[in-house]
Amino acid sequence: MAQPIKVVVTGAAGQIAYSLIYHIAHGDVFGADQPVILHLLDIPPMMGVLEGVVMEIEDLALPLVRGVVPTADVSVGFNDVDAAFMVGAMPRKQGMERKDLLSANVKIFKDQGQALDKYAKKSVLVVVVGNPANTNAYICAKYAPSIPKTSFSAMTHLDQNRAQALLAQRLGVPVGQVSNVIIWGNHSPTMLPDASHAQVHTDSGLLSVPKLINNDTWLHNEFVPRVQNRGAAVIAARKMSSAMSAAKAAGDHMRALWQGTPPGKFVSLGVISDGSYGAPKDVMFSFPCTVKDRVWKIVPNLPVDDFAKAKMAITGKELTEEKEEALSVCQD
Numbered sequence: 256m257a258q259p260i261k262v263v264v265t266g267a268a269g270q271i272a273y274s275l276i277y278h279i280a281h282g283d284v285f286g287a288d289q290p291v292i293l294h295l296l297d298i299p300p301m302m303g304v305l306e307g308v309v310m311e312i313e314d315l316a317l318p319l320v321r322g323v324v325p326t327a328d329v330s331v332g333f334n335d336v337d338a339a340f341m342v343g344a345m346p347r348k349q350g351m352e353r354k355d356l357l358s359a360n361v362k363i364f365k366d367q368g369q370a371l372d373k374y375a376k377k378s379v380l381v382v383v384v385g386n387p388a389n390t391n392a393y394i395c396a397k398y399a400p401s402i403p404k405t406s407f408s409a410m411t412h413l414d415q416n417r418a419q420a421l422l423a424q425r426l427g428v429p430v431g432q433v434s435n436v437i438i439w440g441n442h443s444p445t446m447l448p449d450a451s452h453a454q455v456h457t458d459s460g461l462l463s464v465p466k467l468i469n470n471d472t473w474l475h476n477e478f479v480p481r482v483q484n485r486g487a488a489v490i491a492a493r494k495m496s497s498a499m500s501a502a503k504a505a506g507d508h509m510r511a512l513w514q515g516t517p518p519g520k521f522v523s524l525g526v527i528s529d530g531s532y533g534a535p536k537d538v539m540f541s542f543p544c545t546v547k548d549r550v551w552k553i554v555p556n557l558p559v560d561d562f563a564k565a566k567m568a569i570t571g572k573e574l575t576e577e578k579e580e581a582l583s584v585c586q587d
C-alpha cells in the first residue's frame with residue numbers, strides 16, 4: 256500500500272467539513288488504496304467541537320485513516336501537506352454585503368497563503384471552497400509565491416453538479432449519464448452554466464444535450480438562473496447553506512485533480528486565467544478543463560455563442576472588480 260499523504264481541511268469544525276472528512280477518510284477522493292493523515296485546522300474557540308469530530312473519525316474505524324491532527328496552529332495544520340481543502344471562512348451574516356464578506360475573508364486567505372508557502376510541500380494541491388472562492392483562491396496563490404499558481408483552484412464543481420442534475424431531470428435520465436456541462440466564470444450568481452457541449456451517454460452512443468432538449472428558451476431563461484440561484488434556494492429552505500452537496504463537490508474537484516479526468520470528459524475548475532475564451536487574464540476564472548498527471552489544461556477551441564460571450568463578459572468583469580477590491584484590502 257502507498258505511504259500516507261497529509262491532507263489538511265480548514266474550517267474542520269464546520270458543516271461542510273463534517274461531510275467532507277468522511278469522503279476523504281473513506282477513499283472517495285485520493286483512492287481506495289491511499290492512506291491519509293488528516294490535519295484538521297480551525298480557530299481556537301472551535302477546538303472543543305473539533306475534539307468531537309476527532310472522536311467521530313476514530314469511531315468510523317476506517318482503515319485508510321493513519322492519523323488525525325486537530326489544531327488551531329497553521330504551522331501544524333499546513334505542515335508538509337500534500338493536499339489542502341480551504342473551507343474555513345467567515346460565513347455571510349444577515350445584512351452583510353458581499354463586499355464586507357470579501358474583506359473579512361481575503362485577509363484569512365492572505366494569512367493562510369503565507370502559511371502554505373512556509374509550511375506545505377511545494378507540490379501541494381490547493382482547492383478553495385470558502386467564499387468568495389475564486390478571489391480567495393487568487394489571494395491565497397498570490398501570497399504563496401513558492402508554490403506554482405497552477406496548484407491553486409477554486410471550486411465551481413457544486414455548480415457543475417447542480418447543472419448536471421437539472422439537465423438529467425429534464426431529460427429523464429440518470430444523472431451519471433450526463434457529462435461535459437460547463438460552469439464559466441465566478442462562483443457567484445453571475446456564473447454561466449452552459450449546456451452547449453453537454454452529452455448524454457446512452458446504449459446507442461453519445462447524444463447532444465442541447466439537441467435533445469431542443470429548447471433554447473428553457474436553456475437560457477430557466478436552466479441558467481436556476482443553477483445560478485440554487486445556493487440561495489437551499490439556504491431559503493434549510494436556513495443554512497449547502498453542506499452535504501458542497502462537501503461531495505469538493506471531493507469530486509480534488510479527485511479530478513489528483514486522479515485525472517476520464518477520456519473525453521471535462522470538469523469545471525476555477526483556475527488562473529490565461530485569457531482563454533476572452534476571459535480577463537490573471538483572475539481565477541472557471542473553465543472546462545481536463546487533468547492528466549495532476550496538471551490541468553483548459554479545453555481549447557470550444558465554440559461559444561453570443562449568448563455565452565455576453566454572460567462571460569459579465570462574470571469576468573465581476574472577477575476583475577473583486578480582485579482589485581481584494582488586493583486593496585490586502586495592502587491595508
Ligand SMILES: NC(=O)c1ccc[n+]([C@@H]2O[C@H](COP(=O)([O-])OP(=O)(O)OC[C@H]3O[C@@H](n4cnc5c(N)ncnc54)[C@H](O)[C@@H]3O)[C@@H](O)[C@H]2O)c1
Nearest residue numbers: 266268269270271297298343344384385386388410413501
Ligand atoms: N464554492 C462553493 O460552491 C461553496 C458552497 C457552499 C459553501 N461555500 C463556502 O464554504 C465556506 C464554509 O461553509 P460551511 O457551511 O462549512 O461554514 P461553517 O460556518 O459551518 O464552517 C466554517 C468553519 O470555518 C472556521 N473558520 C473561520 N475562520 C477560520 C480560519 N481563519 N481558519 C480556520 N478555520 C476558520 C469556523 O470556525 C467554522 O468552523 C463558507 O465560506 C461558504 O460560503 C462554498
